[in-house]
Each structure stands twice: as structure tokens, then as C-alpha cells.
Amino acid sequence: MNRTYEEVRLACAVAAHEMNRIYCNAIGDTSQVPWDLAPEWQRTSALNGVDGVFAGNGPGASHEGWLAEKVATGWKFGPVKDPEKKEHPCMVPFHELPFDQQQKDHIFVQTVHTMAAALGRPVPNAVPVHDFLRVGTRPA
DSSP: OOHHHHHHHHHHHEEEEEHHHHHHHHHOOOOOOOGGSSSSHHHHHHHHHHHHHHHTTOOOHHHHHHHHHHHTTTOOOOOOOOOOEEETTSSOOOGSSSSHHHHHHHHHHEEEEEEHHTTTOOOTTTTOOOGGGGSOOOOO
16 A cells, blocks of 8 residues: 555654653653543654654654754753643753653654554665664663
8 A cells, every 4th residue: 555654654653652652651651641642732743753753863863853842832841741831851952861761762763664664655764773773771
């Protein structure tokens, strides 16, 4: 089946959102809701993230794109995620994120690559997975 970019974009965004939610649950963050219950701003952010990956973003650039979007929509750094106050603890450059939080960007990018390829529309000029996937134990 020949899928449109919009179909692939949506499928990738849903998959990346759900993988993020599952990962967050695994590290003790139960604040994430399923895609169907996610607020519009969160869905839009995921869709924009997919566009970034298709434009060539790896995990670091993906986070920087997310950060720029958050700043543009009035978010700021806060010690805990609070959508009402538009505060988020990940409002820092990628290299300053804790390992667990960097992993979310790696997972997002990998999920988009995997889903896009499975749906017959691979990410153009994709960076090989081993060039950005972080595997192993957490740094001390």
C-alpha cells in the first residue's frame, strides 16, 4: 500500500508518543496519557517531532527542536512538568539532560525510523541506527 506522508506522519507520531509513554512508565513517570487522551499541544509536538526526524534530526537536534517549540509557545524551565504553568524540567540543552531523559529522544527518533520504514516510507538520508542509539548501562 502506498501511504501518504500525512498517514505515515500520524502513525509515527502515535507510535513515538506511545513508546515514550511506556518508557516513562518504566522509569517511574506515570504522568503520560495514551495518544487518544493526550492534549492537542502534546499531539502537535509529536507531529512536529516526526517532521524534524524526516528533515534529518537525530536525538540531539530533535530535543533542540522540541525545546524551541516549547519556548515559542511560552514554556519555561520548572522542577516538575506542569502544563498549567507551562513548566518542564527538560527545558535545557540536550547535553545537560540526565541520561534517562536523553533516552527519550533516542527512542523517539528510532521509533520514527522504524515505523516509517515498516510503512514503506523510510526516512530519507537516515543516519544509521548505531550512530545514535545509546545502549548499555547508565553512567554513574
